[in-house]
Amino acid sequence: MAQTSGTEGTLVLIPILLLPLLFLILRHFKILSSPFKSPLVPPGPYPWPIIGNILLLGNKPHVTLTQLAKNYGPLISLRLGTKLMVVGSSPVVAKEILKTHDRVLSGRHVPNVFSYMRSELDNLSLGWSLECSGRWKFLRALCRAELFSSKALESQARLQEKKVMEMVELLGTMDGKVVNIGEVIFATVFNMLSNVLLSSDFISLRDESVGGGLKELIRKLMEVCSAPNVSDFFPILDGFDLQGQTKKTLDLIGRISFTWADIIKERRERKGSTVLQDQDFLDVMIDNNFTDKQINQLLLELFSAGTDTMVEKNIAHIDSPIPAPISIGNNFFNCKNQLWFMENPQKSGTEEMLVLIPILLLLPLLLFILRHFKILSSPLKPPLVPPGPYPWPIIGNVLQLGKKPHVTLTQLALNYGPLISLRLGTTLMVVGSSPVVAKEILKTHDRVLSGRHVPNVFSYMRSELNNLSLGWSLECSGRWKFLRTLCRAELFSGKALESQACLQEKKVMDMVELLGTMEGKVVNIGEVIFATVFNMLSNVLLSRDFISLKDESVGGGLKGLIRKLMEVISAPDVSDFFPILGRFDLQGQKKKTLDLIGSISFAWADIIKERRERKGSVVLQEQDFLDVMIDNNFTDNQINQLLLELFSAGTETSSSTIESDLQQLSFNLQYSYK
Structure with missing residues (x-):
């Protein structure tokens, strides 16, 4: 094995220490840049690495999107982290999305806070279902028939009138006092819906506090679900819940569901009772064998969708004067996105975005x-x-x-x-x-x-290893068995070793004669032994010497190339420790390997060409291993790979062993006379 100095080993630490930032920048830069080259993705501003266009939206995303629509057209695409967002901003595009292609585009993005129940959404949810399944169609039909049909709306009219009159009476008693009209309207709307669903009031009209009871829980849930969450921008962080949003959501859902748990229990116990009462939506769900989990989820969605969206402040936003060319639909989009960008509506959007910036900056390392x-x-x-x-x-x-x-x-x-x-x-x-x-x-x-780890320097040919390699084959395939049989029969069998004995003896005598002529001089015995072993093997394989015994230089010619190749392959490579970085070749090892393999293969390229040209000649000559490979229809790639493996495995290891033995003999002269 090649020896490297401590300094060279320490150099590996530099890419390891820089690895988190480097990897994520390269990976996300590729992810964030490549989709915009596709003609299937609408145009849009070029995204920054990692964060995409998040900072571009600012604290007024509706204004930013309007300006972007002027530059890129009515259909644009943006990147929020690694998520692709397509925005339509004209009536024509809205019609295409919501009417012409509604079935294809009906899948709603599921926030990360609901990731804990993602596998059950199709069975539980009406609003977050991932596909138009049979269960979703049943829920839609049930809601349409029991809540939104003409007959259902007529039956609710008296209830709605009653709740409005209660609100008017309350406002009459508050003459001359300051009234939080938004909270009164919220309580009225909530009680309208709760009576339709559960036949019960949940909020007192006199409770004008913003943070009280069920009203506060519903609002907190909507704020948590619509607040910016780094895990929505980078789904790979799903499991970590860095901002604690999933935990907050679970806690809030549990507390909200607890408020009507006793009502559900009571209705189940009285199911089948002969007492005739008007049925509400809860009775309908129980009659259709809904589980408690399904009831809780559907009630939660109906309350969330039907309350806060209807209060005075949102109506005022929608009905306020709007300058051209912005439409009422866009103003409503503004309201929705202000809530989406602000966990607390009383805070400015800038404060909310500042919370995300440290997370985004620390994201690669984190x-x-x-x-x-x-x-x-x-x-x-x-x-x-x-x-x-x-x-x-x-x-x-x-x-x-x-x-x-x-x-x-x-x-x-x-x-x-x-x-x-x-x-x-x-x-x-x-x-x-x-x-x-x-x-x-x-x-x-x-x-x-038996599967050997393939170094990253050979990753370029990993798909061909089973067809080319004896040493790096990924499995015991038929091709590998054939190569093993061929090498055993032609190189390592008793008959083959006997036929090589004369050649080996001749090469050893050449070495001894050279050493005899060098009496009294300093000899680099390691290089002489390396040359002898290499020439033994090269004559068996190619019937040719490649290294002169008199060449004692460490880095010259083919000898130097073989050694450099072994050093590069055995040197520590950060891509072997982190295979995900293999394609980047951070240390340049793969490039060095390709250059060295090309230079080594060039040394015997003419010999292979000559042998192929003389194939079928009537001149009888002793065959070597190259002739055997050509007779078995090996390609040049297969020949080069097998020769490379045989030379690498059979030279340095043998010469090092012999050199070590000679060193031991020099220390124990009594054995050298035997």
Whole structure:
């Protein structure tokens, strides 16, 4: 294995430390920029990386959208984080969306605060259903028949008149006093609806406080649901609930549902009673076998949709003088979006947006740490993963290995046992460090554990590995079995080794003769041995010497290229620790590998070409391994890959072993005479 200095190893930390910000900027820049190239997406302002067009909307989104419509047309597209939003701002476009293509565009965006029940929406909800299912059609038909049909509206007329008269009487008694008319109207409308649904008043008309009882709970729920939530802009953050909105929603829904829980219980108990009473909508739902959960959800949607939207302040907004070219529909859109951008309507929109800015600025680092902390911590909990040191967020156990990983692994084996697990970035590594475990891995379970990790530098050819490679094949395919059989028969069988004996003896004698001529001089024995081993192998494979024994330079010619390739492949690469970064090639390792493979393959390209041209010649010559591959219809790519693997596996390892043996002999001269 190539040795790298501590300084080179430390350089890997720089991209690791910069990884969160770099990854998210690159990833989101690609996500946010590419959709606008498609002709199927309406035009719109170019989005910023990560945040998109969020800041562009400002605290008056209706004004911003009007200005954008003048620049880009009546149908525009924006990015809110990673979410695509298409805005129509003319009567013609509105007709296309709401009438011509209503079925296709009827799916409503489900806020993140309802993500806890996303899997049940089709069965529970009328307003947030994800598709026009049979259940949704049934709910729509039921509401239309019992609440919105002409007959239903006529039956509600007397009730509505009664509630309005109660409000007028109350206002009459308040002559000369200050009245919060908005709260009185809210209570009146709410009680109208609650009597239609549950035959009960829930709010006193004399309660003019803004924050009292059920009225306050309903308003808080609407504010929480419509407030800006970073998880709506970046759905990948769904599970974290960074602003606590989902928790608030669950709490509010529970408290609201509790107010009518006793009424539902009482109605279920009296179901089937002979006492004749006028039925309300709750009785209809119970008769249709609605569960408590379905009743609560539908009541919640009806109360939310039918109360605050009808109070005086919203009517005043809609009926106020509106300058051209803005329409009443756009003014209503303004009201809706003011609520959407303000958790508390009493605060300015600017204050609300300022709350989001720190989250958006910290988002890259925050997302990466939370996401990878979850990835890095959970896999070590299951009993199926061997024990090992607890990993750090993001980097795992990379720093723990140090400059001498073999020493570190030995020490860890003493603490955790002969089979341990480590995290290198997001990649799980299992290490066996005893003869018994090695036997289990290499013999008992060899078929299951034979898949070798493919370095990121070879990712460019990952789809072709099963067809090209012997060493990096991803599975025991028929092609891999054929390559193994071919190599065993032509290179490693007893007959093949006997036929190579004369060649090996000749190359060893060449080396001995060279060393004899160098008596009294300093010899780089490692380079001489490397050249000898390389030429032995090159003659078996290609019947050709490639390295001169007299060339003792470390980095010259083909020898230098082979060594550089092995160093690049074995060097730490951040993309091996974080496979999601593979395409970016942050350290340039993939480019170096491609250049080196091209230079090495060029060294024998002419030999392959010559052999193909002479194929079928009547001249009888001894065949080498190249002839065997050509006879078996190998392509040039397959030949280059197999030669590269054989040279890489059979040179440095053999020469290092021989060099180490000679070093031991020099320290123990008594053995050299045997």
